[in-house]
Amino acid sequence: MELAQRVQALTPSSTLAITAKAKELKQEGHDVIGLGAGEPDFNTPQYILEAAKKAMDEGMTKYTPSGGIPELRKAIVDKLKRDQDLTYEEDQVIVTTGAKHALFTLFQVLLNPGDEVVIPAPYWVSYPEQVKLAGGKPVFVSAEENNDFKLTKDQLKSAISPKTKAVIINSPSNPTGMMYSREELEALGEVAKEEDLLVVSDEIYEKLIYTEDPHVSMAQLSEDLYNRTIIINGVSKSHSMTGWRIGYAVGDKAIIKAMTSMASHSTSNPTSIAQYGALAAYTNSEEEVERMRDAFSERLDAFYEKLTRLPGVSCVKPKGAFYLFPNVKEAAVNCGFRDVDDFVKTLLEEEKVALVPGSGFGAEENVRLSYATSMDNLDEAAERIKTFIENHQ
Ligand code: PLP
Numbered sequence: 001m002e003l004a005q006r007v008q009a010l011t012p013s014s015t016l017a018i019t020a021k022a023k024e025l026k027q028e029g030h031d032v033i034g035l036g037a038g039e040p041d042f043n044t045p046q047y048i049l050e051a052a053k054k055a056m057d058e059g060m061t062k063y064t065p066s067g068g069i070p071e072l073r074k075a076i077v078d079k080l081k082r083d084q085d086l087t088y089e090e091d092q093v094i095v096t097t098g099a100k101h102a103l104f105t106l107f108q109v110l111l112n113p114g115d116e117v118v119i120p121a122p123y124w125v126s127y128p129e130q131v132k133l134a135g136g137k138p139v140f141v142s143a144e145e146n147n148d149f150k151l152t153k154d155q156l157k158s159a160i161s162p163k164t165k166a167v168i169i170n171s172p173s174n175p176t177g178m179m180y181s182r183e184e185l186e187a188l189g190e191v192a193k194e195e196d197l198l199v200v201s202d203e204i205y206e207k208l209i210y211t212e213d214p215h216v217s218m219a220q221l222s223e224d225l226y227n228r229t230i231i232i233n234g235v236s237k238s239h240s241m242t243g244w245r246i247g248y249a250v251g252d253k254a255i256i257k258a259m260t261s262m263a264s265h266s267t268s269n270p271t272s273i274a275q276y277g278a279l280a281a282y283t284n285s286e287e288e289v290e291r292m293r294d295a296f297s298e299r300l301d302a303f304y305e306k307l308t309r310l311p312g313v314s315c316v317k318p319k320g321a322f323y324l325f326p327n328v329k330e331a332a333v334n335c336g337f338r339d340v341d342d343f344v345k346t347l348l349e350e351e352k353v354a355l356v357p358g359s360g361f362g363a364e365e366n367v368r369l370s371y372a373t374s375m376d377n378l379d380e381a382a383e384r385i386k387t388f389i390e391n392h393q
Helices: 014-027 046-057 070-084 098-110 126-133 153-158 182-194 223-228 253-264 272-283 287-308 329-334 340-351 375-392
Strands: 093-096 116-121 137-142 164-170 198-202 229-234 247-250 367-370
Touching (some): 014 340, 070 247, 093 098, 098 247, 198 223, 287 375, 340 367
Antiparallel strands (some): 229 247
């Protein structure tokens, strides 16, 4: 049976090959250090587990409204007011099956065939595929490493065509960890206004910031930008709840209504029990969130220091998320490898350290390392990479 064209156009996940290889080596009994993870390594906080158990015991195990239980939508409205001084009504919120499905549904309701979405590279792997699945066309713009991987106003302008409908802003970013300042967002926001673009603001790493710089959302900058921004967020990264699959989108009422209608025919609703867990996440103290953030911050400092001492490796210091995205081109070339993909593959084979090549994120000279793992693992990984480079020079 021939598969639909939309599936044939999908790019297989670049992380898959390396993950499969790492798994194979582990099964053979090798001591593999995996730095590919896109999820916090902490348990979900206890008070969230308790809330979900209570929900189950009390029979909250049935369908819910497609857009999410009203209590959770209200808690999200309160969170946005508390954290970002943003005012939304509950019908501007949809709770989704993870932030990923919020994005997926948004592109489905937004794009007609051929509509373009500007995606700054390096980008999170799912953006281009989701745009393509909705019939749209991803338009990539390379944000320069010497500009900390940030898109500039001129770059955004040059990517615009009459078909451009939206731009994706992911701050802090996966995979680079960079974060836009208010001024930088204001400059990009001017283009969004001039060109009448929707801004898709993926803020999933909002709570994982390791500098004094405040997190700023495009929606906070002006009434115009508030109206043209859809914020995407969720509990996966902030509360270590990746498996619960709870995210949300907020913004323009008509868009949220269309998304809710779409969700009613696809997921029906996000898992009821998980919604009660997320409700506890948003209505309790953030002590646990801060504890996890502090642990990430410590690991970042230690690992960054070790990594940047390696010959041929340079790295923009991330401000948020839990990834490092060093440029290893020089190290790869000096070691005689064809390219960075080859460097990554051989590193796994010889030293049993699994990284993700940057090619899948639109940056061929870089690799992504996640520090969502123990300090011991990070120390050991840095030693092994050092040995690997030394052995090949
Ligand atoms: N956006 C970015 C930038 C991410 O890195 C991820 C997860 O890796 C998501 C969205 C999706 O998160 P969720 O687990 O809520 O679907």
